[in-house]
Amino acid sequence: MSPKHQDAEEIASVAETVPVLEGSEKNSEISSRQDTVVLEKGSNLMAVLTGAGLERSVAYNAIEALRDVYNPRKLRAGQEFDLVYASETSGDTGDLLDTLRFQPDAETIVSVSRTDDGFSASTDKVELTSAPNVSSGTIDQSLFMAAEKNGMPLSVLMEMIKLYSYDVDFQRDIQPGDSFEVMYDDMKNAKGDLVRHGDIVYASMNVRGKDYRLYSYTDSDGNQDFYNENGESFRRALMRTPINGARLSSGFGMRKHPVLGYSRMHKGVDFAAPTGTPIFAAGNGTVERVGKVGGYGNYIRLRHNSTYETAYGHMSRFAKGIHAGSRVKQGDIIGYVGMTGTATGPHLHFEILKAEHQVNPINVKMPSGRTLTGKELNRFHATSEKLQKQYAQLSIEGAKVASAD
Ligand SMILES: [Zn+2]
Incomplete structure (x- = not known):
């Protein structure tokens, strides 16, 4: 399939299709008005905007401004747009568009706003808040299967494997009966919807009877890294496997x-x-x-x-x-x-x-990275204890929820 031509001139000549209008009760009162319109399959932004009552020239200028920050060709069917109209106009086709706003992905807001001489576009990051979540499991056949069975997100599993790859050879060391627990941040938007799984803040793997705990810690200079319970950096001076997926x-x-x-x-x-x-x-x-x-x-x-x-x-x-x-x-x-x-x-x-x-790279005792000392070590211990308590609390709550149904 050849890519659709959506140059401005061509958009202007596209046969008008009527987009679905949501919440577009015509409001004849003189007040600020907002519509939400949806991009239908096979349609395009020009058709959506003119279908919503905008004059072609206004829609054209808004789309041209949008191009500075976002390629309209990347828009997908189902995309919603908020149209905010200036308050001094009445609700007919002469509507003065003040702002066109949409969220192309869960973390980005794109706005096209009217200026004195046309439109200008900008992007903003959606503000996310983090909420800790936990997952744990015992390995039966493979780490992947155990993670899946226990609802551990794949991105978290991949990050855990990366973190442990300095110390654990996942192909050789892991065996049935080994277990893991992990606490990570869930990133949520203002509505409380999960946008993505964030970083691991605490993890523990029990491999062949040995515990490997790691804690995320940001030192007083602002450098984040992972340390074991003794404040030794988990990152080794050398990687055992300097290649991915091999x-x-x-x-x-x-x-x-x-x-x-x-x-x-x-x-x-x-x-x-x-x-x-x-x-x-x-x-x-x-x-x-x-x-x-x-x-x-x-x-x-x-x-x-x-x-x-x-x-x-x-x-x-x-x-x-x-x-x-x-x-x-x-x-x-x-x-x-x-x-x-x-x-x-x-x-x-x-x-x-x-x-x-x-x-032998498999057996060599890798020289370790940094070891925290003094005040920094004390600060680290306070952090790791807090994380450990938080994990225990969340896993108890999780167990209660699980047994409630
Ligand atoms: Zn060789």
């Missing part, structure tokens, strides 16, 4: 080399992923080496501190701006998955080097 295809250790055919030590881990998948810097550091290196193909080595380095092989290409000496931050894209060098298929070969020797 499958561990070959572990660290002795193996029969898939290309060379004989057994030898595999000094890294392989993550199978399609060519072009972004590869992240596993930690903050400096690019030590970038270029072609034998069987590694396109290769990058990063130095993170005096002890740790990471290396990445078989890349299809390097990210822009990556050259020896450049600084990178954890999570920055440094290159893309490929199969350069000795490789049978596209994958990332990833190494962690400790004192210049490759170590």
Whole structure:
């Protein structure tokens, strides 16, 4: 299907369709008047506005102004528009449009308002308030199924997996009987409707009998991060998996080399992923080496501190701006998955080097990030206790509601 042409001239020539008018009882009294009109399937904004009684020139100017902040082509059938008319006019087709207002999504308000010389458009964010919500479950078959069964929103689950990926290998560590609990913010509008699920503020995972608790904490400088109960940052100095959505295809250790055919030590881990998948810097550091290196193909080595380095092989290409000496931050894209060098298929070969020797990224005890101390630690403990209490309270209330029906 070819895209609809909705240039202003063409809109003006579109056959007039009569839009549904809601609450448009004609008010002959001289007072400010408001209509709500709906965009019908197959119609367009010009037809909606003229159908509501606006003169073509007025509708045209309002739509032209709208284009500054919103592309009218993105409007969908069912979209409602509020039309506010100036108070000094009576309710006939000569109505003077004062404001056209609509909400293209739950968090945005678009307004087109009359000015001295036409119209001007602006966007505003809908004001949202947060209300904490909780979810918990025990893993039976998989984390996904447990989350679904317990009504945990997918976005919250994904955030939890991301937060825990520094410490928990979700493919290998999780097993039946493991459990989780999480508290997150539900973002609501003025009517109290849920607009979206917000950030996790507290989570706990019990994996193979070990508790991993984390608390969102904003320090006195305003930096938010997640910490365990001892005030140690959950973020590690290095990521174990510097790629998203990849499958561990070959572990660290002795193996029969898939290309060379004989057994030898595999000094890294392989993550199978399609060519072009972004590869992240596993930690903050400096690019030590970038270029072609034998069987590694396109290769990058990063130095993170005096002890740790990471290396990445078989890349299809390097990210822009990556050259020896450049600084990178954890999570920055440094290159893309490929199969350069000795490789049978596209994958990332990833190494962690400790004192210049490759170590198993799965087992290496990751150097931790920041640890809170002194006043900051005291402040953190007050926050974490509050979150813990709040979680307990909400889960009791939730249990009462659940057992009430
Ligand atoms: Zn490898």
